[in-house]
Amino acid sequence: MIAEHDVRENENLLAAVMDLNEELAEQQRALARANRQLAAEKAEQQRLLQELATAQAHLVQSAQLVSLGQLAAGVAHEINNPISFVRANVATLGGYVGDLLAIIDAYAAGEALLAQDPSLLARIHRLRERCDLDFVRGDAVAVVAESAAGIARVARIVSDLKNFARINESEWQVADLHACLESTLNVASHELRGSAEVVRQYGPLPALHCCPGQLNQVFMNLLLNAIQSLEGAGNGPGRIFLRTGRQDDQGWIEIEDNGRGIGPERLPRIFEPFYTTRAIGAGTGLGLSSAWGIINAHGGRIEVRTEVGKGSTFRIWLPLSRTTSE
Template sequence: MNRSPTESVSSTGSDELLGKAYGGLYRRFVTLTLVCSALPLLLVGWIIYLKYASFSNERMVDYFQRKVEYNRRIVELFIGERTRDLELLGATHSLEYLRNQENLEAVFAAINQRNLYFEDLGVISERGFHLSYVGPYDLMPNDYSVTFWFRGLMEKGIYVSDMFLGYRKVPHFIIAVLRREDGKKWIFRATVYTEALNSLVESMKLGRSGEVFLLNRQGVYQTNSRFGAKVMDKASISMEHFQNDSGIRIIEPETLPASPPPVRQIMAYSWLKEPHWLLVVKQDYDEVFRDLNHANFWTLVFLHVSLFAILIVSIVTTRYMIKVIRIRDQEAQELNRQLLHASKLASIGQLAAGVAHEINNPLAVIMTENEIIRDLGEEMKGLDEGFKKELLESLARVDSQVERCASITQGLLTYSRRSKSAKQTFDINGSVSETVALMKRWAGTTGVSLETDLDERLPPFHSNRFQLDQVLVNLIANALDAHEGKRHGIIHVITRWDSKRNGVEITVADTGVGIPSENLDRIFDPFFSTKPSGKGTGLGLSITFSIVKELGGDITVRSTVGEGSEFRVFLPLESPPGIDDHAQPIGMDDTDEKHQRPCGR
């Protein structure tokens, strides 16, 4: 319902203040929820993420280093087994036996029977010349006493060389064992297949970008590299980085050659004990930590999705809470308004009752004195007829105004009633029909027709019939007054059964002038009337509202200016407790009867 301009301005300002208050409350709720839930989750989540990432990196680096150590032991085992093969052959066969070409060929065939590890085999005297040789090269005339490995063998007794070209001009490395027999020294020397070592090292490669290779102390490749470097090529890596027995380091792109395009790499290394070679394992950093980074990525995704979910839930929950709080506040405001309205009605009722009782006494005296003067005027002889006529007309006008005052006091007393209402079981359609028939006599002089549409399914109604008739009379009278200034009009009185609420709905609709929207909120207030002065007391709809509420029902109104109004009254089938079956009608207690009776002529 609309309010007066002053009330509208006040309501608008109040709504703006409430909107700001609810907005601030909404922001505080969301902030508090995020601080209490999202912030701890974010803090704990990031701490867990950083700890897990650090731990995982350490584990991955440790795994990479352990992988290198494992591969180093495999290479050492491979070379060690080949060395022990030669030692065993030298220990189990004499020089005389091995210097025989056929015997050496037999031994060579035997040691290569399962796996082709040795490329050639030779027996060399202490002067450096072959005593016998089995292999693909012609090395018998060569003097080995001047070679580096010969001198090293004489010092150590067992010698494993680096890759070198030698007399055969092909990269290879040899294993030599110094033997002593009958006071003479002789050498058992073998060349290990380079491809056997290459195959062993290449089998250790890791992933798509990993490569494994061997370097000597001068940084020369002892095996082929997966990505182009060949045996005896010089490595681009500075050997100064490999001072420790083993280690791991990150190679940044700017330290690598421009071709191919450099990427960040992780490199682990470990020195072999014999020969003193460096085993190097390299792999792209992103590939090494790909699975770890993938897990970390989804951990962060889950963390932020959880935060987003908390945010959404916080917003939705807070909006619902603010909505509930707003509804509760509106209900509280409405209840306060009703309580204030009820308090106003009670105060006005008490005042109205006092005023009505006080006015009724002088009205009775005025009425009595008026009758006496009228009787005297009619009986007195010799009065001027013109004066007598004016006197009687004045007395009639006094009667009319006394009757009007009596009607007003009757309304006041009815509005301020305090007695309980009497109830009975009756046919509500019959009551409506009787009331409409009564009002048709009045409506017949105004050109307005009354039509009814009554629901025949209505059960017997147990309530106060006098009060219901009063409600109908007030609503129909109001509808008739709404047609003032119109030659024709229709008033519809409709009854319907409301099964959901277990009660009756009575509709009084008219085609009158309608009610302005700014007055809809005030039409049930006592003494509010839009009728011209002298044509209404402003109590009819207020009394109607009070009666409907007392009977446990409700009343609503819809109106369009120029088209008409529609009042809907709902009454429950059973009136609420508190209505006395033997009480007096509304507004008619002993005092009312005493004060109203003298008002009639």
């Protein structure tokens, strides 16, 4: 009886062990499935991160294209004005040259006979008076100088536009941020004209190793944002302050306006992509988010101080660890 009891007990123990083994095996299979699922989820996360990085790059590029598109009409206007008076001056100069040639021809025809033909001499004098030779001589110099100045202005606008876009310079390089600011101001001059007085308060700021074209885009976005903030602000003449300086191993660029300011309910969202309070079609909501992404890629940050009804100040901080000393 005892032996039979022991056999049954051993059989029960064996069955329990087998059940336990089966349970363990099932847990191992479940763990393996969970690991496979986790690996798949990790791969999916990597794919999504890659897509996010690609989308961010496209967002920055799209924001630049949008900003350039907004400025295209202004740049065309800036180029068209000097070209117009160059064209008009060249036409005037052509008329002057024709008159001068007529006088010269008259002198050449009568040079040997002036002493013997008083009528020819009188005709030459009348022609000289009709063409107002003395005035033409003076005005021709002024016209040529004005034409040269117009052409120089066109060249400067084109040069500043190239410096702003830096289409062929995508690599990091040493750049003077004051020069970048000035190029951006020149490109945005049409937007600024009649909207705001620009007050420069530049401090010491060493050349920085950066992507100048991208920083130009940040400056442009913040400038356009300041100009838009001035619309209907009611704070008197619009003013935009540009300040620069350094603090320890950080350089900073500040753009301040006396516009409408940003309400506390909007402030947390201003750097979100596609967030805008402007009318449909009047803004994309990409400018500030693009600026944030570019400055973050440079190892910097953007701080905002604002007060409704008084204006806003955007300060860009950039590390100076990469400078001309490297």
